[in-house]
Amino acid sequence: MSTLKKMKILTDSAQYDLCDYVSHHKSSQINLPGIYEAIGHNGCKVPLFKTLLTNSCKNDCKYCINQSKRNFTRLELAPEELAKSFLGYYNRGLVNGLFLSSGISGDVDSTMEKQIETVSLLRKKYGYDDYIHLKIVPGASKDSIKRAMALSNRVSINIEAATSSGLAELSSTKDYNKDILKRLSWINSLQNKSSTYPNSTHTTQLIIGANNESDKEILSRMEKLYKKSNLKRTYFSAFTPVEETEFMNKEACSTDRTAKLYNADSLLNEYNYKVKELVFDENDKLSLTQDPKILAAKNMNIFPVEINSAPLVELIRVPGIGVKSARRIISIRNKIPFSNKEQLRKLGVIVDRAEPYIKISGEFQTTFDY
Structure with a gap:
């Protein structure tokens, strides 16, 4: 051949x-x-x-x-x-x-x-x-x-x-x-x-959906690995049945599930979240329709945070604010305080998502939309 x-x-x-x-x-x-x-x-x-x-x-x-x-x-x-x-x-x-x-x-x-x-x-x-x-x-x-x-x-x-x-x-x-x-x-x-x-x-890499493991079990394993190793990242492979294998008649895993696992995994690996801060359903699964960061924010008592004084660990927990934009916020506010949300938008903050969770110079929106 x-x-x-x-x-x-x-x-x-x-x-x-x-x-x-x-x-x-x-x-x-x-x-x-x-x-x-x-x-x-x-x-x-x-x-x-x-x-x-x-x-x-x-x-x-x-x-x-x-x-x-x-x-x-x-x-x-x-x-x-x-x-x-x-x-x-x-x-x-x-x-x-x-x-x-x-x-x-x-x-x-x-x-x-x-x-x-x-x-x-x-x-x-x-x-x-x-x-x-x-x-x-x-x-x-x-x-x-x-x-x-x-x-x-x-x-x-x-x-x-x-x-x-x-x-x-x-x-x-x-x-x-x-x-x-x-x-x-x-x-x-x-x-x-x-x-x-x-x-x-x-x-x-993990195979998702081929066995009976829950999202909570999967993320708990990743939390342990990130804590004690320099693991760069994790890939989640959605199970797809293959002809002439024992699992050929098993239901395929939705890529919606792996997408949410990627979202949650980034919170553990990049944002220093703990599994106990994430929200799971009665079967220890993540929601397929809602952002795990927003769901986690619902259970936190730190909001709204003040953009001009909140530490990095609090800024990165704000939905719509990533690690890079949080660091930029801290760097800029040390020179000139923020006065409006348009300044945040220019830094890459998803303002519509972040707005209910922040204060700017003492002003904030109190209505949370879940």
């Missing part, structure tokens, strides 16, 4: 590893397989070449297109073959980086070795010095994680679920605490204790 045909299959299988907040499960172009636009939370678009090294896998994840029990053609790109294919795209200006993941062919160590060999060829043989995101295989050795981090701008390991029981619903071949959380801890420890990985960051 030609390299192009193998790339088409392997890059389409890689769509389930997310690199953006917007799209879920999309195929790339037939003649240019593997090009995906990574879209960050700031809206910046970066074209990446995203592929699996192999779709062979020993794991039995019940939702996964590459699970061991599924009957389909298994393929693999050799490290040299993959490196040259990527460089063909990069040198033509079609992509700005590589996103490399893999099923587990044979054993964990050999799979990690092939991924590391691929990025090592790019760095050392071909002199490539741009962006590489490498997925760490659950159960990888500390040595292979060290080498992967030394060669990559970003590494990640998918925790898939918020709890060990939640992962058990998805797979019988992975140990949540040993294969995943322990490896995540190693990644964080290596970043903190060594100057070898100054530019390497790490992320993770």
